[in-house]
Amino acid sequence: MNYSIDDSTKEFEDELRYLKLLSKQFPTIASASTEIINLQAILNLPKGTEHFLSDIHGECESFKHVLKNGSGNIKRKIKEVYGDTLSENEIKSLATLIYYPEQKLEIIHKQEENIEEWFRITIYRLIEVSRKAAFKYTRMKVRKALPKEFAYIIEELMHRGPEEIDKEEYYSEIIKTIIKIERADEFIIAMSKLIQRLVIDRLHIVGDIFDRGPGADIVMETITNYHSVDIQWGNHDILWMGAAAGSEACIATVIRICARYANLDTIEDGYGINILPLATFALETYSNDDCVAFKPKMENDIICSENDIKLISKMHKAISIIQFKLEGKIIKRRPHFCMDDRLLLNKINYEDGTINLDGKTYELIDKNFPTINPQNPYELNNEEKELIDKLKSSFLNSEKLQKHVRFLFSNGSMYLKFNSNLLYHGCIPVNEDGSFKKVKIGSSGKSYSGKSYFDRLEILVREGYFHKSNLEAKLYGMDLTWYLWTGPDSPLFGKDKMTTFERYFIDDKETHVEKKNPYFKLEDSEKMCKIIFEEFGLNPDTSHIINGHVPVKSKKGESPIRANGKLIVIDGGFSRAYQSTTGIAGYTLIYNSYGLLLVSHDPFESTQVAIEEEKDIHSTTMVLEKEVERKRVRDTDDGEKLIHQIKDLEMLLDAYRSGFIKEQ
Template identity: 80%
Template sequence: MSYNNSDITGEFESELRYLKLLSRQYPTIAEACTEIINLQAILNLPKGTEHFLTDIHGEYESFNHVLKNASGVIKRKIMYVFGDILSEKEIKSLSTLIYYPEQKLALMLKDEENIEDWYKINMHRLIEICRHVSSKYTRLKVRKALPKDFAYIIEELLHERPDRMDKEEYYSEIIKTIIRIGRADEFISAISKLIQRLVIDRLHIVGDIFDRGPGADIVMDTLMNYHNVDVQWGNHDILWMGAAAGSEACIATVLRICARYVNLDIVEEGYGINILPLATFALDWYSDDECFNFRPKIENDMQYSEKDLKLISQMHKAISIIQFKLEGEIINRRPHFGLQDRLLLNKINFEDGTINLDGKTYKLNDNKFPTINPENPYELIPEERELVEKLKFSFLNSERLQKHVRFLFAKGSVYLKCNSNLLYHGCIPLNEDFSFKKVKIGATGREYSGKIYLDRLEVLVREGYFYKNNPAAKLYGMDLTWYLWTGPESPLFGKDKMTTFERYFIDDKETHVENKTTYFKLQDNEDVCNMIFEEFGLNPETSHIINGHVPVKIKKGESPIKANGKLLVIDGGLSKAYQDTTGIAGYTLIYNSYGLLLASHESFESTQKAIEEEQDIISTTMVLEREVERKRVGDTDVGEELRTQIKDLEMLLDAYRKGVIKEQK
């Protein structure tokens, strides 16, 4: 935009106001020119490496190790730099030192005779690796990532080489001095963590941080401290978000799942939520019930007394019955959800212990329902209501849980468009004829579909958490959040029903079937993928859909690559609960300047063995797409933003030169 004095009227006033604001940041022609040159140069740097992970399900040790080793990338960098001069054992040791510097240092130095030489050798190696992984970034970006205590020193070492005669002594003296003054351990730890940070420019979590495994809270702490991360909400995440908002049905479901997987510690110790009222209630009402069908799922390495298991089973059953009642309240309150077929308590014949489903009568394997009134089966008894209120109070007042959920709102969304990739956890509701399914939301019965449907869902979920001064909107948002956990048209769930009641109370497995929705029948169809790309404003020729949610059964011949590479399902079973099904222990999708790679991981035994025995996760990498020309920052979403900034700065430059805005010299 070129400016003359006569132009400063009407339609240009808003641009002028903006340029005046911009001039505060770049008050002179020289500063504006410098920034234009800088941004133009950045456009030609290689794009940063993105890592995509999904379905972590609380497996914090495996997750943390995958981050620390960058899905095998760090070891490959070491092999690239030192592959000709280091043995395989030395490469493993150096890799482990980078992953776990503090813990590994203590072990490595314990038996070392010449500690000073060891420090010198390994510090030089770490600097060389760091120089290699930082080479694709600007000095400013690397400077911002530098650890505060060693920022100046590391920057000097990265940009000066020991083989330059005029700087050889300078370089060596820095290393010697760090060792002499007793700061070598801290330096090694700092530069190792810098390497970890630089090899992953951006981390995408495509849903399901919570449930199953023991450490979702630890995973959340890691993500909150990560330098660049986004989250696409999964059905298990949305369940915890609903619980944190105060949805009683979500709270009951969270506790039921934690009891089922013997994972109540995350509730009590991780989030400080008092579950003693639930234990007391269970003992009062289910003391004479063995609750065999509610025995928790136990891993081989878990050890619990029979007394503990019985109590957990009783708590499990007690909260399950409460969950079914609370879900019934929502279903009756929101008939447009279309979940009337999930009202099952009123279909029980309590006299003969049977239930009638779809015209067929089934015998219940458990007919002990001490808290259910056959005349009004969805009514909470006073003791249940008191328990629910206590639990809700604890969830709403858990500082750590609320902090984690606010982070999910700040960094999360139902879907994300990023660098020609469309990320969402589960699915898009579709009809058999390839069209987007219309879904009713709200009492008015308005229908939404495709992108607009997902956008509307996100707004309502946020209202369910944040609209504390609008009780009706908040309640609807909480009910909708619960629907996203279990509803047939939920893009986070993707099944026709959730047969929780049937799995507990009916032996006939035909009642346990949960059919996947149409999306999963069509996800291998390129035309369907192209239709979705166009709906979300992406180029079908260059874009990919990235999903999690459904574990890929590799050992049964399933492939994560769908629709000729247009759709990628990257749930490979990071959660131990799924590894028998998948045959592997997780995927990482890696998108770097050379193309797309898919790393499949073998199971991770423990952090202790990784440190002591240098047992890394064995990862196999498959190249999905290789770029003919290396991708640059200019080819990314960031590149588009930078070009916009350049255009604005050129407008400011023109305004300075025409005298429309005066320089602030």
């Protein structure tokens, strides 16, 4: 930036105003120069490791274990340091200690005869592993990650160099003193958690944290405390977000799914939501109905008594009928959703227990509808209205749920562009020819497609949760949030319809079919991927699309890698409900400075087995892409920001030296 004395353009004045603000942070030539040197050095560090997961579906134990082991990243670091000197069992023991330090130390204390010697050896090993994990970061970044209690000590030990032989006694004395004053346990725990923190620079969750599994609230609590994370909303996440906003249809659907999988504990114990009113209503309304078609699926080793199963079945049916009524109200008030084919309660012949669909009559499995008025089937009766009001109040006043959903809003989005990767959960609605489908949103009838459709949806979902003054805007946002769960052009759902009613009430599987959007037939096309990259402003030659949502049937030969490596589907079956279909227990993706690694995982037995038997998840790693030259920070999105900062600082230096701004 070279100023001349007659510079008086508005552009110059704006730049000068900005530089004056910047000068408050860097008030001297020396401070600005130091920062330039620092940023320039950071640009040449290896890029941090990114970790991609999707479709966790409440499987908190598997999720936490994969997070703790960094999809095998910690064991790789141990092998890089000690692969030639430690046995496989010793490597396994050290890895288990790093994953579960508190629990493993309890066992060690009972087993080790010379605990002080074990402490000494282990601390030295942890220091070496932490040094390996930290080498790609600046000292400042590592310092910020250090546990406050041991920050000074860890920093001293981690930065011990080979040339510091004369200080060996100094370092040895530090470790000896830690053991002597009985702080070794706490120090090992701190070191282990530091290593977990350092092996992953950023976590990406490509949707579907909630439903099916027993611990979605635990997964969310873990994520909210994670050092760097982003979330691309999935259809199951958006459902809970709508429920937290107060959408009655979303609330009913959330409860129905939890009842279907005997997972009501997530609602009651996890989020403190009172569902006793539902139990009371169900027992009274369906006292003489066994609700056989609504018997819960027991997929998570859940043990229920026969009486509990009967109660859950009644609750399941009661909330399902309420859900169908509430959905009908939305469909009727939003005709542009084009979901009239989902209005089914008015198609039932309540006298003979049949339903007519597409000109064909089907006998219903369950013919007992005590709460439905055939003349006005979508109207809630007084008891149902009272019940849904109570449930809505519980959802709105669940402090923990609201905290987690606010985190989903602050750290989440419909899609993310990050380091040449495009992340979204499901699909981009397209026509049969691969062109982006135009979808009408709002009463104005304006259509959106591709990126603009995603952007508009996100704005409206946020309005549905955050809008307070404009009640109509809030209601529309909530209705659209429900639509994203189940609508025919929802990029989070990706099917023409959700056949929930048919699966409960009609035995003919022909009625259960849900037709996928053409996107899923075209996702193996490099041409389509190129069109998507261009739509989102990414380089087609260097970019990837990363999806979840549809489980990859590995045991049937399906590959998660599509379009010659341009698109990667990482839903491999974290949820136990899908593992019989996929044949594995999930995919995770690692993107480090050397390239892209796809990791497939075998089922996780339990945390207890992992600790006591030192049994890690067996994972298979496949190298998808290997960089010819190691990627540096300068090659990343963060690097691009740093380059702009350097240019701004160079302009500030020029302004100081030209006399336009005075040093402070």
